[in-house]
Amino acid sequence: MSDTKTEGFRTILENARTELTNGSRSRASLAVEATPDELDRIQEAGDREYTVWNLERDTNRLREVREALRRLDSDSFGICTSCEGHIVLKRLTAVPWAALCIGCQEDADQYAAASGRDGRLQETAA
Ligand SMILES: [Zn+2]
Structure with a gap:
C-alpha cells in the first residue's frame, strides 16, 4: 500500500481513537448519576444497561483501532x-x-454465531 494511503488511514484511525476515548469517558460519568425518583431509576437502569453495552462495544472498537495503528507502524x-x-x-x-x-471475517462471524458469542445483548439483559 502506498504511503499516501496509509497516512490517510492513520489520520482516520487516530481520529477514531480520540473519539472513542473521549466518548467512553463522558458516557461513564453519565452512568453513575443518581436520581431519587423511582421512574427515573427504572429508566436509568435501562440506560445503564445500554451504556454498559455501549462501553463494552466502544472498548472493543478502541482495541481494534489501536491494533490497526500498531499494524500501520509495523x-x-x-x-x-x-x-x-x-x-x-x-x-x-x-x-x-x-x-x-x-x-x-465471514469464517469468524460464522464461528461466533455458532458458538453463541454474538449474544452479548441477551446476556446483558438476562
Ligand atoms: Zn484472511
Missing part, C-alpha cells in the same frame, strides 16, 4: 492477521480497523 496494515492475504481497499475504507479479510 508495516503490516491491510494484511489479514489470519491468512496474511491482502485486505481489499474497499473493505479498509469501510472498516479501517479491519484485522481480517472478508473471507476470514
Whole structure:
C-alpha cells in the first residue's frame, strides 16, 4: 500500500481513537448519576444497561483501532492477521480497523454465531 494511503488511514484511525476515548469517558460519568425518583431509576437502569453495552462495544472498537495503528507502524496494515492475504481497499475504507479479510471475517462471524458469542445483548439483559 502506498504511503499516501496509509497516512490517510492513520489520520482516520487516530481520529477514531480520540473519539472513542473521549466518548467512553463522558458516557461513564453519565452512568453513575443518581436520581431519587423511582421512574427515573427504572429508566436509568435501562440506560445503564445500554451504556454498559455501549462501553463494552466502544472498548472493543478502541482495541481494534489501536491494533490497526500498531499494524500501520509495523508495516503490516491491510494484511489479514489470519491468512496474511491482502485486505481489499474497499473493505479498509469501510472498516479501517479491519484485522481480517472478508473471507476470514465471514469464517469468524460464522464461528461466533455458532458458538453463541454474538449474544452479548441477551446476556446483558438476562
Ligand atoms: Zn484472511
